[in-house]
Amino acid sequence: MRTMLEVNDLSVSFDVYGGEVQAVRGVSFSVKEGEAVAIVGESGSGKSVTAQTIMRLISTPPGRIKQGSVRFDGQELLSLPEKEMQRVRGNQIGMIFQDPMTSLNPTMTIGMQIMEGLMKHQKMSRSDAKKRAIELLTMVGIPNPESRISQYPHHFSGGMRQRAMIAIALSCNPALLIADEPTTALDVTIQAQILRLMKNLQKQTGTSIILITHDLGIVADMCDRVIVMYAGQIIETGTKREIFRNPQHPYTKGLLKSLPRLDQSKNEPLVPIHGTPPDLIQPPQGCGFCSRCDYAMRICQTEVPEFTRLSDTQQVRCWLQQSQGGIRGGKGASA
Amino acid sequence: MVRYVLNKFLFMLLSLFILITATFVLMNAVPGSPLQSEKATSPQIQKNLEAHYGLDKPLIVQYGIYLKKLAQFDLGISMKKKFQSVNKLIAGSFDNSLKLGLVSVATSVLAGCALGIIAALYHRKFLDNAALVVSVIGLAVPSVVMAPLLQYVFAVKIRAFEVAGLNGPMDYVLPTIALSAAPIAFIARLIRSSMLEVLNSDFIKTAKAKGLAGHMIVWRHALRNSMLPVVTYLGYLIANVITGSVVIEQIFAIPGIGKFFVQSVLDRDYPFIMGITIFYAILLMASRFLSDLAYALVDPRLRLQTGRVAK
Known part of the structure; x- marks a missing residue:
């Protein structure tokens, strides 16, 4: 290996x-x-x-x-x-941090925080990145990803924020x-x-x-x-x-x-x-x-x-x- | 949201009422009268004048009449300015003050933010210290000192600008510098400290771990989060710069509302004093209200959901 x-x-x-x-x-x-x-x-x-x-x-x-x-x-x-x-x-290399309450930017939508990396590294267009972000949120088990994607971290519970962090890290x-x-x-x-x-x-x-x-x-x-x-x-x-x-x-x-x-x-x-x-x-x-x-x-x-x-x-x-x-x-x- | 705005509005009306009452009482408690002048007038003329302006009635009645007129947005007739209406006087002179004020607010925010960001990014390096020096000077030197100094150096010695007046765009430069020096310094310090705090926070580390470039992290992630204290200050600043121009308007001989304010008090021009005070009060409250709304724009956590704060 x-x-x-x-x-x-x-x-x-x-x-x-x-x-x-x-x-x-x-x-x-x-x-x-x-x-x-x-x-x-x-x-x-x-x-x-x-x-x-x-x-x-x-x-x-x-x-x-x-x-x-x-x-x-x-x-x-x-x-x-x-x-x-x-x-x-x-x-x-992706990274997940300890405290999901402070590790997400409070003034940016969850979707945007996932899309950022995709747009930078995979050179995805905005709409492609959005599709992928919805996929990722589904993958980490967040219900209603289409509407969740435009919400801010304070709309998410601690566990869901950590799921979002995992989505970011694995994007x-x-x-x-x-x-x-x-x-x-x-x-x-x-x-x-x-x-x-x-x-x-x-x-x-x-x-x-x-x-x-x-x-x-x-x-x-x-x-x-x-x-x-x-x-x-x-x-x-x-x-x-x-x-x-x-x-x-x-x-x-x-x-x-x-x-x-x-x-x-x-x-x-x-x-x-x-x-x-x-x-x-x-x-x-x-x-x-x-x-x-x-x-x-x-x-x-x-x-x-x-x-x-x-x-x-x-x-x-x-x-x-x-x-x-x-x-x-x-x-x-x-x- | 509607309920929130309505609530705020009612409170503003209440504070305005208290302010009007207090000003009315204080103004009448000050010795002297608008009808006193150097020329000796016979008691009969004096009496007729008092009757004409309604000053012979008891204070409480005068107050009632004033409120009644105010409810119709009529601020009365000036007692000294050749029978012009106060509404028109304010509208005519506020134009200059507003222009100068807005230019100064924009300058303060832009320059203040720029200095603050630079200071935070170069924390404890040369540029940070340089920004600190500029800030301390800006905060320590009052505009009354700054303005004549600017006039002396740039208008008298170098002759780059006019000493006074407000006739062309170049004439805005010196009064704007004098007006915005302190706010620039203040905003720079605010942004610097909140930016330093934000740059140390966990989500900036997350942004770095995503592989974003440094400037992207500052623009997208750090700046917006460090803007909140500035928004708080903005409401105060707008009102303060426009009223603070009282002194600057005098020094630069700008025909603005600030100049009239001082004059109206000296003249005991009752309707004019009341008018300008109310006008300033509304201005102050409106800018505070706007900055409250701007909070929600900057920080989504403060956005309201059906009349109560979302947590």
Whole structure:
């Protein structure tokens, strides 16, 4: 299968008053054609920044792409001139944002907001674009699209706005769809509808999806592969099955333990992960998670672990998994 | 919508009534009379004059008579301007004020928006700071200072324009600059701050993610959303520029309504004072009303559905 997107050693920082926030620190992953990949992590773990960097939506300054490459369909995006990047955005890569209440222009009709991209990228005439917009609204399950098309966002409910956002993102049949917490701002029943919609549309169109979320339930529903991010780094990747059945990083394990389970007895309390993520203005020298980790060793504080391959698909960045971890740790103690 | 307009209209009538009453009372409370003059007149003549203008009747009766005439859109006869009707005096002099006012409003909005957009797009860069300097000067220097300065530099020293009068299109330049300097500055600051806010909003990110070019994003998505505060200000501005021209009209010797306003008060020309005050009040209310309607034009969320606000 063709590789759609390849992110290599990407680092992004933000220059703020207090110093340099290293939001993303050396992230590498790839997405294959037709694959759905989830990026999971808590707030501030760098998942949204990663996604927006792929689209080059980070405003610079204060943002700064320090190093790395983003190859989309063989083409390097980070060095692409702005004009050509505009041809990629919306056309080859579509994006859905978190909050449908604020992501649509309140003073423009829904139809026009869908048609804009079509007219720009597909060089469609106004009437053709309108026909296609009606088709798209039908496709995302909005009733009466002919009349809905001339309405404004405030006539739409939250769920319907997110459907409209999906219609915008998919309007030009992009090869890759980035969904940045698409259901976080919606209530649970609507969440399920939107996810089902995205899943069906993926089946129909065969787009690759990057789904950014902190909700593991969504991941189990939607994705083939999972990337777990923490403090600007990827700490574990694997297939959905591997991550849910056989998580190896203490953070991933913690995330799963903090979720309620159906087979859990009523009195059994959920286990939270204590503490807070590290300050990324001064990222920790060693493993980012070690201050919250129950299994932390001495070496965890001083050196960042490399990835350990556990299978063809699962990799984890943890000293516990490295054969020489204990030995190196011992050395560190005697030094 | 009809109900909304009707409602507004009734409120306007009510406030107009209150204003008329207050002006009438205040005007009569001020010492002096339109019939006093340097020439000594015999008590009999004085009495006859008072009877002629109805000033001998009790105030409440005078007030009633005035209202009755006003209901027939008759503002009365000026006491000082050789028996001309106030209606005609206003109609004759408002022409110049209106032209100058409209030119100034248009200049203010266009230049203000342009400066504001530039400042927002070049946030914290040289052009933003330059626009800030222009704005601060515009806001800080009052038109009474600005006008003579302009006259001195551009009419006396450089001789590019006439010092005063309003005879050709070139004569509009200096009074327009003097009148619109402050509004330009104000609008520029308004647009800049609301534009900066809009440019940081999520839907601009959506527009970028669609692959639109930068100028399209500014024109189609950002500008309209940052226009709302300006529309609010516009109603006030229109009335203010037209009335604010009182001073400017004096300085540039423009035969406009503003000049008459000042004169009528000095003369205690009762019908004329009342007439101009009412006229200004209607102007102010009408422009506020128009700006209310303009809201709905700019922001579809404010459009009304069968008399109540759509949310």
